[in-house]
Amino acid sequence: MDPKWTLSLLAAILHTVASAPESVFALEGNSVTLIMRHDNISNGTHIYDVTWVFNQSCDVVKYYPHYNKRRQLRIPDPYKGRIHFDRTTFSLELINPQKKDSGLYKGEINADGRKAVSEYRLNVLEQVTAPVLIVESVSSSGDLCNVTVTCRAGDLSLTSTCDISTCTQEEQAAPSSLTIFIKDGVIICNHSNPLSWHHATVELETLCQKQEIPLGDEQTPIWIYITVASGLVLLVLIGGVLFFRMHSKNQVLTVT
Ligand SMILES: *[C@@H]1O[C@H](CO)[C@@H](O)[C@H](O)[C@H]1NC(C)=O
Ligand SMILES: *[C@@H]1O[C@H](CO)[C@@H](O)[C@H](O)[C@H]1NC(C)=O
Numbered sequence: 001m002d003p004k005w006t007l008s009l010l011a012a013i014l015h016t017v018a019s020a021p022e023s024v025f026a027l028e029g030n031s032v033t034l035i036m037r038h039d040n041i042s043n044g045t046h047i048y049d050v051t052w053v054f055n056q057s058c059d060v061v062k063y064y065p066h067y068n069k070r071r072q073l074r075i076p077d078p079y080k081g082r083i084h085f086d087r088t089t090f091s092l093e094l095i096n097p098q099k100k101d102s103g104l105y106k107g108e109i110n111a112d113g114r115k116a117v118s119e120y121r122l123n124v125l126e127q128v129t130a131p132v133l134i135v136e137s138v139s140s141s142g143d144l145c146n147v148t149v150t151c152r153a154g155d156l157s158l159t160s161t162c163d164i165s166t167c168t169q170e171e172q173a174a175p176s177s178l179t180i181f182i183k184d185g186v187i188i189c190n191h192s193n194p195l196s197w198h199h200a201t202v203e204l205e206t207l208c209q210k211q212e213i214p215l216g217d218e219q220t221p222i223w224i225y226i227t228v229a230s231g232l233v234l235l236v237l238i239g240g241v242l243f244f245r246m247h248s249k250n251q252v253l254t255v256t
């Protein structure tokens with residue numbers, strides 16, 4: 001292959017990599033700021049306009065620094081009150097973003113013979129809900145104990161079987177944000193997305209001990225024996241006392 005070719009190919013690849021939009025995550029309702037990069041444009045350069053566009057078709061804001069003050073900033077109706085544009089940094093703040101605001105945001109500065117582009121792929125995520133951990137079954141023999149649990153959160157569900165050290169899970173059909181694991185004897189189900197999480201726990205030891213109660217039959221007779229034995233001893237004592245008293249009465253009678 002022609003080395004020139006290889007070089008231009010490499011340059012093309014590098015360019016693609018360099019211009020890949022940066023991923024940004026935001027929680028629904030928490031405002032997020034997209035920074036405009038302008039290291040490419042030196043101070044004092046004449047700037048024609050600055051724009052932010054959503055999904056390559058929808059204008060979010062247009063800024064013309066050289067128009068008169070009242071006509072400088074143009075924010076289309078769907079974005080009125082939902083964004084804040086900084087006239088010095090050109091950054092875009094989305095106030096109270098919703099899931100539908102997820103997508104590609106492209107910021108552009110058009111200056112004298114120069115252009116600066118900033119691209120972000122925004123992911124607006126919901127705050128995750130607290131999961132519920134349900135114990136399906138407990139099977140124990142000797143020191144070994146397996147607990148099968150199901151964790152549910154919204155439409156998500158994950159079943160896992162845990163022993164004291166590990167939890168094994170069935171393969172998930174779809175990528176899911178539920179995970180089940182065991183740490184220090186506590187089974188944990190974690191419902192998470194890149195920005196928030198909630199968890200539910202259940203103690204393995206407690207479940208396994210509860211399971212053992214009906215199996216520990218050998219212990220019950222001991223208590224019965226003790227109760228019966230104490231009863232017998234009491235009877236013998238009472239009998240003895242009665243016998244002694246009767247005997248002494250007889251003696252008294254004999255005396256009179
Ligand atoms: C442009 O001005 C800012 C402050 O206004 C300064 O921090 C920055 O270094 C300047 N950049 C250049 C390239 O002169
Ligand atoms: C924006 O584009 C993303 C894909 O890049 C798409 O998932 C999303 O539905 C689009 N949003 C709107 C409102 O068109």
Ligand SMILES: *[C@@H]1O[C@H](CO)[C@@H](O)[C@H](O)[C@H]1NC(C)=O
Binds near residue numbers: 113116
């Ligand atoms: C800097 O400006 C040049 C000339 O317009 C442009 O080709 C290049 O993509 C810009 N670089 C960045 C990082 O925006």
Ligand SMILES: *[C@@H]1O[C@H](CO)[C@@H](O)[C@H](O)[C@H]1NC(C)=O
Binds near residue numbers: 144146
């Ligand atoms: C626990 O599960 C393992 C693996 O499935 C199995 O080999 C073992 O017999 C189980 N132990 C009990 C007490 O159920």
Ligand SMILES: *[C@@H]1O[C@H](CO)[C@@H](O)[C@H](O)[C@H]1NC(C)=O
Binds near residue numbers: 188192199
């Ligand atoms: C749940 O998952 C999130 C994200 O991976 C992590 O930051 C968090 O510490 C986890 N919580 C627990 C209890 O493990």
